[in-house]
Amino acid sequence: MxxxxxxxxxxxxxxxxxxxxxxxxxxxxxxxxxxxxxxxxxxxxxxxxxxxxxxxxxxxxxxxxxxxxxxxxxxxxxxxxxxIGLLFQGGALLNSMTVAANVALPIEHHARLPAGAVEKLVRMKLALVGLEGHGHKLPSELSGGMRKRVALARAMALDPDLxxxxxxxxxxxxxxxxxxxxxxxxxxxxxxxxxxxxxxxxxxxxxxxxxxxxxxxxxxxxxxxxxxxxxxxxxxxxxxxxxxxxxxxxxxxxxxxxxxxxxxx
Ligand SMILES: Nc1ncnc2c1ncn2[C@@H]1O[C@H](COP(=O)(O)OP(=O)(O)OP(=O)(O)O)[C@@H](O)[C@H]1O
Ligand SMILES: [Mg+2]
The missing domain is CATH 3.40.50.300 (P-loop containing nucleotide triphosphate hydrolases)
Known part of the structure; x- marks a missing residue:
């Protein structure tokens, strides 16, 4: 089992x-x-x-x-x-922060890493959901589907088991x-x-x-x-x-x- x-x-x-x-x-x-x-x-x-x-x-x-x-x-x-990664109902991205900063949130909250390492992780996670190169944008500049993928990248940020x-x-x-x-x-x-x-x-x-x-x-x-x-x-x-x-x-x-x-x- x-x-x-x-x-x-x-x-x-x-x-x-x-x-x-x-x-x-x-x-x-x-x-x-x-x-x-x-x-x-x-x-x-x-x-x-x-x-x-x-x-x-x-x-x-x-x-x-x-x-x-x-x-x-x-x-x-x-x-x-x-x-655990969480993808909230409604996405819940922080609109005042860039896509990259949103994805970095759980990494900064849970892991003590140098800024360069955080940036690299964020780039990897955005690539995973097909959004490489969009990190500098604000959520409001993305489509609804892209925003969901950002939220998914954020949920995946720490390689969750669940x-x-x-x-x-x-x-x-x-x-x-x-x-x-x-x-x-x-x-x-x-x-x-x-x-x-x-x-x-x-x-x-x-x-x-x-x-x-x-x-x-x-x-x-x-x-x-x-x-x-x-x-x-x-x-x-x-x-x-x-x-x-x-x-x-x-x-x-x-x-x-x-x-x-x-x-x-
Ligand atoms: N923070 C809260 N305080 C008080 N009651 C709540 C709270 N959150 C949810 N409820 C109540 O609990 C019940 C279940 O809500 P829940 O949000 O779990 O439903 P759901 O199945 O996720 O619905 P939906 O498909 O609309 O998202 C509802 O009657 C709701 O009013
Ligand atoms: Mg619900």
Missing amino acids: SKVLVEMQDVSLGYTEVPVLTGVNLKIRRGELVVIAGSSGCGKSTMLKGTIGLLPPSAGRVKLFGTDLEGLSEDRLTELRSR LLCDEPSAGLDPVTAADLDRLLLGLREAMQMSMMVVTHELSSIETIADRVVMVADGVVAFDGSLAEAKKSSLPSVRDFFARRATAPESAGRSMLERFQGEVKS
């Missing part, structure tokens, strides 16, 4: 005495790409916050890389979080969204990392998911393969995943090919 990076045992999460999620049991193993799906407001982002200890559970246990988060010192938590992406393709056109999906798959392949990706785009789910976890009515309603989800005995799960997908066939190949070329060279 491969290594478990995230483990939730009977976890409840919420912001008031009424929990948003209860009884969550979830394992993410090394190299796995797990999609978290469910309707708006069901608690997908809440689940990601619980995974990294931004939101402590009101019941149950959360283990990250085998370490129980309960009672951990802030230092130890920071150390564990340095192994990447959490909250609706990475929200607001992108289908072709650009498919580009981003292939980029995620390429990065997973190249870096051997695990990913939790929140999305409700069926075409994305079909492209990237090893496993799907569906959240509904405050619980994990389903956890298994997409093929199983489509045959689920629960109508809400079956209906959600059996919708017709319209994945653009040829989209995005160029960017992945470029990325693979860079990794090889």
Whole structure:
């Protein structure tokens, strides 16, 4: 059995005495790409916050890389979080800073490196997402798809073992969204990392998911393969995943090919 990076045992999460999620049991193993799906407001982002200890559970246990988060010192938590890349819902780049400065943020926060080394790392990460030469620009000078890739480069800055992406393709056109999906798959392949990706785009789910976890009515309603989800005995799960997908066939190949070329060279 491969290594478990995230483990939730009977976890409840919420912001008031009424929990948003209860009884969550979830394992993410090394190299796995797990999609978290469910309707708006069901608690997908809440689940990601619980995974990294931004939101402590009101019941149950959360283990990250085998370490129980309960009672951990802030230092130890920071150390564990340095192994996690975060792509926030909406991208959340700092608009007053250049692309390069945005990507450098987690490096400067977690690692003590000379400025030259930081610059070199930033250049490498931007190249990884096909944005070499754009470091000096401001986020506002980029397209929506490029901004997402900057956010991805920032999330990848410290070569994380686990990447959490909250609706990475929200607001992108289908072709650009498919580009981003292939980029995620390429990065997973190249870096051997695990990913939790929140999305409700069926075409994305079909492209990237090893496993799907569906959240509904405050619980994990389903956890298994997409093929199983489509045959689920629960109508809400079956209906959600059996919708017709319209994945653009040829989209995005160029960017992945470029990325693979860079990794090889
Ligand atoms: N900071 C907060 N304080 C109080 N309640 C919150 C907070 N963040 C989220 N909630 C509530 O928790 C519930 C789940 O929210 P969450 O953001 O996890 O949903 P989601 O599945 O990510 O939705 P979406 O698809 O729209 O992003 C919602 O009812 C929301 O109102
Ligand atoms: Mg959300």
